[in-house]
Amino acid sequence: MKIMILFSGIIFMFLFLSACSNKEKTATLVIDNISISAEGPLFEGANTAQGEVPNRINAWAKEHGIELSQITSASLKKVTISVNDTSNLDLFSSINMQFASDQTDMIQAAVINKIQPDSKKIELTLSGEQKDLIKVLKQDKFTIVVDAILNKDYDANINLLGNIEIELKY
Amino acid sequence: MKIYYLLLSGLFAITSIGIANVQAGDEDKLIGVWEPGDVRSKIKIEKIGNKYYGKVIWLKIPNDPETQKPKLDRNNPDTAMRKNPIKGNRILKDFVYKGDKEWGGGTIYDPKNGKTYKCVINMKDDNTIDIRGFIGIKTFGRTDTWKRTVTD
Numbered sequence: 644m645k646i647m648i649l650f651s652g653i654i655f656m657f658l659f660l661s662a663c664s665n666k667e668k669t670a671t672l673v674i675d676n677i678s679i680s681a682e683g684p685l686f687e688g689a690n691t692a693q694g695e696v697p698n699r700i701n702a703w704a705k706e707h708g709i710e711l712s713q714i715t716s717a718s719l720k721k722v723t724i725s726v727n728d729t730s731n732l733d734l735f736s737s738i739n740m741q742f743a744s745d746q747t748d749m750i751q752a753a754v755i756n757k758i759q760p761d762s763k764k765i766e767l768t769l770s771g772e773q774k775d776l777i778k779v780l781k782q783d784k785f786t787i788v789v790d791a792i793l794n795k796d797y798d799a800n801i802n803l804l805g806n807i808e809i810e811l812k813y
Numbered sequence: 814m815k816i817y818y819l820l821l822s823g824l825f826a827i828t829s830i831g832i833a834n835v836q837a838g839d840e841d842k843l844i845g846v847w848e849p850g851d852v853r854s855k856i857k858i859e860k861i862g863n864k865y866y867g868k869v870i871w872l873k874i875p876n877d878p879e880t881q882k883p884k885l886d887r888n889n890p891d892t893a894m895r896k897n898p899i900k901g902n903r904i905l906k907d908f909v910y911k912g913d914k915e916w917g918g919g920t921i922y923d924p925k926n927g928k929t930y931k932c933v934i935n936m937k938d939d940n941t942i943d944i945r946g947f948i949g950i951k952t953f954g955r956t957d958t959w960k961r962t963v964t965d
Contacts (some may be wrong), residue, residue, distance in 0.1 A: 689870040689901040693861065736883075737898055745862045748920075749906045756896050771891045786861055790868055792901045 667812050671720060672703050672780075677805035679724070679789050685797045692789040692801055700780045703811075713813045717777040721808040722753040724789070725764035728802060732762040735791045740767060740805070744785040747778045752787075752807075776809070840910040842939060846870065847959040849944075855962055858905060865916055867905030875900060888927030899924050908934060921946045930954070 679694035704711050722740060726732055737756040743749045753767035779785050787805055843865050846857050855871035877884045883898040908919035914936040921932040921944065930946035937943060940961040947954025 689857070689868055691859070691868070737901060739897060739901060739903075741903065743861050743864070743866070743907075745864060749866065749903070751891060751894065754893055754897050756898065768893045770893045788861060788866075788903075790901050790903060792898060 667715070670707065670811050670813070672700060672717075672809045672811055673807070674699050674809070675806045677787060677807070679787055679803040679805050681801045683797060683799045683801065685793055685801060687793050687795050690791055690793050690801075692791065692803060694787040694789075694803075694805060695784055696787060697784050698780075698782065700811075709813055711781060714777060714811050716812045717780055718773050718810050719752060719769045719776065719807065720810045721806075722767045722769065723764055723806045724767065725804045725806070726802070727804060730797075730799075730801070731760075732765050733758050733760045734793060734795075734797060734801075736794050737792045738765075738767065739790040741788045741790070742776070742779050742785050743788050744779055744782045746782055747775055747785075749788070750775060750779055780809070839914055839936075842914075842936060843908070843910075843916055843934065843942070846962045847942065848962045849959050850957045856905065856959070863909070865905070865908040865910075865919070866903055868903040869900050872900050886924055886927075888924060890927050905932070908932075 674696060677694045677696055679692045681690055681692035700711065700714075704714070724732065724738060724740075732738075735758055737754070738758070739754045740752045741749050742752050751770040751772045753769050755765055755767045758765060789803065789805075841860065843858050844860055846855050847867070848855050853873040854869055856867045857870045858865055858867040860866075872884065875883055883900060886894050886897050886899050886902055889895050889897070902922070902924065904922040904924070906920050906922075908916040911917045916934040917932075919932050919934075920929050922929045923946070930948060932944060932946050933951060935943045935945075937958075942959050942961075943956050944959055945951060945954050945956040
Protein backbone atom coordinates (compact mmCIF):
# COMPACT_ATOMS: atom_id res chain seq x y z
CA MET A 644 0.00 0.00 0.00
CA LYS A 645 2.80 2.38 0.98
CA ILE A 646 4.54 1.62 -2.30
CA MET A 647 1.31 2.42 -4.19
CA ILE A 648 0.97 5.82 -2.40
CA LEU A 649 4.65 6.62 -3.02
CA PHE A 650 4.33 5.66 -6.68
CA SER A 651 1.17 7.78 -7.09
CA GLY A 652 2.95 10.71 -5.43
CA ILE A 653 5.87 10.44 -7.84
CA ILE A 654 3.53 10.36 -10.84
CA PHE A 655 1.60 13.36 -9.49
CA MET A 656 4.83 15.33 -8.97
CA PHE A 657 6.01 14.41 -12.47
CA LEU A 658 2.73 15.57 -14.02
CA PHE A 659 2.75 18.77 -11.94
CA LEU A 660 6.31 19.65 -12.96
CA SER A 661 5.59 18.81 -16.62
CA ALA A 662 2.56 21.08 -16.62
CA CYS A 663 4.56 23.90 -15.04
CA SER A 664 7.45 23.60 -17.46
CA ASN A 665 5.10 23.67 -20.50
CA LYS A 666 3.31 26.81 -19.38
CA GLU A 667 3.34 29.37 -22.18
CA LYS A 668 5.23 32.58 -21.51
CA THR A 669 4.43 36.00 -22.95
CA ALA A 670 6.77 38.86 -23.71
CA THR A 671 6.69 42.10 -25.66
CA LEU A 672 8.94 42.93 -28.58
CA VAL A 673 9.13 46.66 -29.20
CA ILE A 674 10.21 47.93 -32.60
CA ASP A 675 10.41 51.69 -32.25
CA ASN A 676 11.54 54.77 -34.15
CA ILE A 677 10.94 53.19 -37.55
CA SER A 678 11.49 55.82 -40.19
CA ILE A 679 8.62 55.79 -42.71
CA SER A 680 8.89 58.30 -45.50
CA ALA A 681 7.47 59.44 -48.82
CA GLU A 682 9.26 61.73 -51.19
CA GLY A 683 7.43 64.91 -52.12
CA PRO A 684 5.86 66.73 -53.76
CA LEU A 685 2.79 64.65 -52.93
CA PHE A 686 -0.63 65.14 -54.41
CA GLU A 687 -4.08 65.05 -52.85
CA GLY A 688 -5.43 61.49 -52.69
CA ALA A 689 -3.84 58.08 -52.24
CA ASN A 690 -0.12 58.12 -51.43
CA THR A 691 2.34 55.60 -50.05
CA ALA A 692 5.16 55.95 -47.52
CA GLN A 693 7.59 53.13 -46.79
CA GLY A 694 10.08 52.16 -44.12
CA GLU A 695 12.44 49.24 -43.91
CA VAL A 696 12.72 47.25 -40.69
CA PRO A 697 15.78 45.05 -40.17
CA ASN A 698 15.35 41.79 -38.28
CA ARG A 699 14.96 42.47 -34.56
CA ILE A 700 13.55 39.17 -33.35
CA ASN A 701 16.86 37.28 -33.63
CA ALA A 702 18.58 39.64 -31.16
CA TRP A 703 15.51 39.60 -28.92
CA ALA A 704 15.45 35.78 -28.79
CA LYS A 705 19.19 35.63 -28.07
CA GLU A 706 18.79 38.18 -25.30
CA HIS A 707 15.98 36.12 -23.75
CA GLY A 708 17.89 32.85 -24.18
CA ILE A 709 15.29 31.16 -26.38
CA GLU A 710 15.34 29.56 -29.81
CA LEU A 711 13.27 31.18 -32.58
CA SER A 712 11.48 27.85 -33.05
CA GLN A 713 10.16 28.12 -29.48
CA ILE A 714 8.10 31.22 -30.36
CA THR A 715 4.63 29.89 -31.06
CA SER A 716 2.81 33.07 -31.98
CA ALA A 717 3.10 36.81 -32.53
CA SER A 718 0.34 39.39 -32.46
CA LEU A 719 0.27 43.15 -32.58
CA LYS A 720 -0.43 44.88 -29.27
CA LYS A 721 -0.08 48.53 -30.22
CA VAL A 722 0.80 50.52 -33.31
CA THR A 723 1.43 54.26 -33.24
CA ILE A 724 2.57 56.78 -35.82
CA SER A 725 4.02 60.15 -35.01
CA VAL A 726 5.64 63.13 -36.70
CA ASN A 727 8.62 64.97 -35.33
CA ASP A 728 8.61 67.99 -37.59
CA THR A 729 6.25 70.93 -37.97
CA SER A 730 3.64 68.97 -39.93
CA ASN A 731 0.60 67.37 -38.37
CA LEU A 732 -0.99 64.02 -39.00
CA ASP A 733 -4.28 65.69 -39.88
CA LEU A 734 -2.75 66.10 -43.34
CA PHE A 735 -4.29 62.67 -43.83
CA SER A 736 -7.89 61.53 -43.75
CA SER A 737 -6.91 57.87 -43.34
CA ILE A 738 -3.82 55.75 -42.79
CA ASN A 739 -3.48 52.06 -43.52
CA MET A 740 -0.36 50.16 -42.40
CA GLN A 741 0.78 46.88 -43.92
CA PHE A 742 3.87 44.67 -43.64
CA ALA A 743 5.48 43.27 -46.78
CA SER A 744 8.47 41.09 -47.56
CA ASP A 745 9.69 39.11 -50.55
CA GLN A 746 9.20 35.76 -48.83
CA THR A 747 5.84 36.31 -47.13
CA ASP A 748 2.39 37.50 -48.08
CA MET A 749 1.54 41.12 -47.28
CA ILE A 750 -0.11 41.48 -43.89
CA GLN A 751 -2.75 44.07 -43.09
CA ALA A 752 -1.51 45.48 -39.76
CA ALA A 753 -3.46 48.52 -38.58
CA VAL A 754 -5.67 51.33 -39.78
CA ILE A 755 -7.10 54.69 -38.78
CA ASN A 756 -9.74 56.70 -40.60
CA LYS A 757 -10.48 59.57 -38.29
CA ILE A 758 -7.55 61.79 -37.37
CA GLN A 759 -8.07 64.60 -34.91
CA PRO A 760 -6.89 68.11 -35.86
CA ASP A 761 -3.30 69.00 -34.88
CA SER A 762 -2.43 65.39 -34.04
CA LYS A 763 1.28 64.71 -33.62
CA LYS A 764 0.86 61.10 -32.54
CA ILE A 765 -1.94 58.64 -33.26
CA GLU A 766 -2.72 55.08 -32.26
CA LEU A 767 -4.04 52.86 -35.05
CA THR A 768 -6.78 50.24 -34.78
CA LEU A 769 -5.29 46.77 -35.09
CA SER A 770 -6.32 44.51 -37.92
CA GLY A 771 -7.59 40.99 -37.37
CA GLU A 772 -5.25 39.60 -40.05
CA GLN A 773 -2.06 38.72 -38.17
CA LYS A 774 -1.67 34.97 -38.44
CA ASP A 775 1.58 35.13 -40.41
CA LEU A 776 3.17 37.94 -38.42
CA ILE A 777 5.78 35.60 -36.94
CA LYS A 778 6.94 34.66 -40.47
CA VAL A 779 7.37 38.34 -41.33
CA LEU A 780 9.34 39.02 -38.16
CA LYS A 781 11.74 36.16 -38.93
CA GLN A 782 12.75 37.66 -42.30
CA ASP A 783 16.10 39.45 -42.61
CA LYS A 784 14.07 42.60 -43.21
CA PHE A 785 10.53 43.63 -43.97
CA THR A 786 8.91 46.77 -45.32
CA ILE A 787 6.29 48.83 -43.56
CA VAL A 788 3.91 50.12 -46.22
CA VAL A 789 1.73 53.04 -45.16
CA ASP A 790 -1.07 53.89 -47.58
CA ALA A 791 -2.49 57.26 -46.68
CA ILE A 792 -5.06 59.60 -48.19
CA LEU A 793 -3.74 63.15 -48.29
CA ASN A 794 -6.37 65.85 -47.82
CA LYS A 795 -4.51 68.30 -50.06
CA ASP A 796 -1.32 68.63 -52.09
CA TYR A 797 1.80 68.66 -49.94
CA ASP A 798 4.94 70.18 -51.40
CA ALA A 799 7.54 68.42 -49.22
CA ASN A 800 8.72 65.00 -48.07
CA ILE A 801 6.70 63.24 -45.42
CA ASN A 802 8.66 61.71 -42.55
CA LEU A 803 6.78 59.56 -40.06
CA LEU A 804 7.96 57.56 -37.09
CA GLY A 805 6.38 54.18 -36.45
CA ASN A 806 6.30 52.35 -33.13
CA ILE A 807 5.12 48.78 -32.93
CA GLU A 808 4.57 46.56 -29.91
CA ILE A 809 4.25 42.84 -30.55
CA GLU A 810 3.19 40.19 -28.08
CA LEU A 811 5.20 37.02 -28.44
CA LYS A 812 4.23 33.67 -26.91
CA TYR A 813 6.84 30.98 -26.35
CA MET B 814 40.80 27.86 -82.89
CA LYS B 815 41.42 30.19 -79.94
CA ILE B 816 39.92 33.09 -81.89
CA TYR B 817 36.88 30.95 -82.67
CA TYR B 818 36.34 30.21 -78.95
CA LEU B 819 36.91 33.86 -78.07
CA LEU B 820 34.32 35.00 -80.61
CA LEU B 821 31.86 32.35 -79.45
CA SER B 822 32.29 33.40 -75.78
CA GLY B 823 31.83 37.03 -76.71
CA LEU B 824 28.68 36.26 -78.69
CA PHE B 825 27.33 34.20 -75.78
CA ALA B 826 28.03 37.03 -73.30
CA ILE B 827 26.37 39.65 -75.53
CA THR B 828 23.33 37.42 -76.06
CA SER B 829 23.04 36.76 -72.28
CA ILE B 830 23.22 40.46 -71.47
CA GLY B 831 20.61 41.15 -74.14
CA ILE B 832 18.22 38.53 -72.76
CA ALA B 833 18.76 39.79 -69.21
CA ASN B 834 17.96 43.34 -70.29
CA VAL B 835 14.78 42.32 -72.11
CA GLN B 836 13.62 40.28 -69.11
CA ALA B 837 14.37 43.07 -66.63
CA GLY B 838 12.42 45.49 -68.81
CA ASP B 839 9.42 43.18 -69.15
CA GLU B 840 9.29 42.60 -65.39
CA ASP B 841 8.67 46.24 -64.52
CA LYS B 842 6.31 46.94 -67.41
CA LEU B 843 3.49 46.14 -65.00
CA ILE B 844 4.27 49.29 -63.02
CA GLY B 845 1.87 52.10 -63.80
CA VAL B 846 -1.75 53.17 -63.55
CA TRP B 847 -4.38 50.83 -65.00
CA GLU B 848 -8.09 51.11 -65.67
CA PRO B 849 -10.28 48.01 -65.24
CA GLY B 850 -12.82 47.02 -67.90
CA ASP B 851 -15.74 48.77 -66.19
CA VAL B 852 -13.80 52.08 -66.23
CA ARG B 853 -15.06 52.89 -62.73
CA SER B 854 -11.68 52.99 -61.00
CA LYS B 855 -7.94 53.38 -61.53
CA ILE B 856 -5.37 51.08 -59.96
CA LYS B 857 -1.75 52.06 -59.44
CA ILE B 858 0.63 49.09 -59.56
CA GLU B 859 4.01 49.58 -57.92
CA LYS B 860 6.95 47.43 -56.90
CA ILE B 861 7.86 46.89 -53.25
CA GLY B 862 10.93 44.72 -52.80
CA ASN B 863 10.68 42.18 -55.60
CA LYS B 864 6.88 41.97 -55.67
CA TYR B 865 4.13 43.99 -57.28
CA TYR B 866 1.15 45.53 -55.48
CA GLY B 867 -1.77 47.61 -56.70
CA LYS B 868 -3.96 50.15 -54.91
CA VAL B 869 -7.11 52.07 -55.83
CA ILE B 870 -6.18 55.68 -56.55
CA TRP B 871 -9.33 56.93 -58.26
CA LEU B 872 -13.02 56.09 -58.26
CA LYS B 873 -15.53 57.37 -60.82
CA ILE B 874 -18.09 57.67 -58.02
CA PRO B 875 -15.95 58.30 -54.94
CA ASN B 876 -18.80 59.00 -52.55
CA ASP B 877 -21.48 56.70 -51.20
CA PRO B 878 -24.83 57.98 -52.59
CA GLU B 879 -26.48 57.35 -49.21
CA THR B 880 -23.97 59.13 -46.97
CA GLN B 881 -22.34 61.49 -49.51
CA LYS B 882 -19.07 60.52 -47.84
CA PRO B 883 -16.18 58.49 -49.32
CA LYS B 884 -17.17 54.89 -50.10
CA LEU B 885 -16.05 52.56 -47.35
CA ASP B 886 -14.81 48.99 -47.52
CA ARG B 887 -18.02 47.79 -45.84
CA ASN B 888 -17.78 44.17 -46.95
CA ASN B 889 -14.27 43.52 -45.68
CA PRO B 890 -14.21 40.36 -43.52
CA ASP B 891 -11.78 42.19 -41.22
CA THR B 892 -14.04 44.40 -39.11
CA ALA B 893 -11.21 46.86 -38.44
CA MET B 894 -11.11 47.62 -42.17
CA ARG B 895 -14.81 48.29 -42.70
CA LYS B 896 -14.55 52.01 -41.92
CA ASN B 897 -11.59 52.39 -44.24
CA PRO B 898 -12.18 54.15 -47.59
CA ILE B 899 -11.99 52.01 -50.73
CA LYS B 900 -9.85 54.70 -52.34
CA GLY B 901 -6.32 53.94 -51.23
CA ASN B 902 -7.09 50.26 -50.64
CA ARG B 903 -4.45 47.81 -51.80
CA ILE B 904 -6.45 45.30 -53.84
CA LEU B 905 -3.56 43.57 -55.69
CA LYS B 906 -0.96 41.92 -53.49
CA ASP B 907 2.20 39.83 -53.73
CA PHE B 908 2.64 39.37 -57.50
CA VAL B 909 5.92 37.89 -58.67
CA TYR B 910 7.19 37.99 -62.25
CA LYS B 911 7.09 34.46 -63.67
CA GLY B 912 8.56 35.26 -67.09
CA ASP B 913 6.94 35.48 -70.53
CA LYS B 914 4.98 38.59 -69.48
CA GLU B 915 3.12 36.79 -66.69
CA TRP B 916 2.89 37.80 -63.04
CA GLY B 917 1.47 35.27 -60.61
CA GLY B 918 1.35 34.11 -57.01
CA GLY B 919 -0.72 37.12 -56.03
CA THR B 920 -4.24 37.89 -54.93
CA ILE B 921 -6.99 40.29 -55.92
CA TYR B 922 -9.50 41.68 -53.44
CA ASP B 923 -13.01 42.54 -54.61
CA PRO B 924 -14.51 45.28 -52.39
CA LYS B 925 -17.96 44.53 -53.86
CA ASN B 926 -18.18 41.23 -51.98
CA GLY B 927 -15.22 41.39 -49.58
CA LYS B 928 -13.63 38.29 -51.09
CA THR B 929 -10.01 37.70 -52.02
CA TYR B 930 -9.13 35.51 -54.99
CA LYS B 931 -5.91 34.02 -56.32
CA CYS B 932 -4.86 35.97 -59.36
CA VAL B 933 -2.62 35.89 -62.41
CA ILE B 934 -1.77 38.80 -64.70
CA ASN B 935 -0.82 38.43 -68.37
CA MET B 936 0.39 41.35 -70.48
CA LYS B 937 -1.12 41.29 -73.97
CA ASP B 938 0.76 44.40 -75.07
CA ASP B 939 2.50 47.25 -73.26
CA ASN B 940 -0.83 48.96 -72.56
CA THR B 941 -3.15 45.98 -72.00
CA ILE B 942 -3.23 43.34 -69.28
CA ASP B 943 -5.55 40.44 -68.62
CA ILE B 944 -6.27 39.97 -64.93
CA ARG B 945 -7.69 36.57 -64.03
CA GLY B 946 -9.09 36.00 -60.56
CA PHE B 947 -9.79 32.38 -59.68
CA ILE B 948 -10.64 29.95 -56.94
CA GLY B 949 -8.36 26.94 -56.64
CA ILE B 950 -7.27 26.41 -60.24
CA LYS B 951 -7.17 28.93 -63.07
CA THR B 952 -10.00 27.18 -64.93
CA PHE B 953 -12.58 28.41 -62.44
CA GLY B 954 -12.30 32.15 -62.65
CA ARG B 955 -13.05 35.38 -64.45
CA THR B 956 -10.80 37.50 -66.62
CA ASP B 957 -10.97 41.27 -66.91
CA THR B 958 -8.95 43.34 -69.36
CA TRP B 959 -7.30 46.46 -67.99
CA LYS B 960 -5.87 49.35 -70.02
CA ARG B 961 -2.94 51.53 -69.07
CA THR B 962 -4.08 55.11 -68.47
CA VAL B 963 -2.46 58.33 -69.60
CA THR B 964 -2.27 59.57 -66.00
CA ASP B 965 0.69 57.19 -65.53
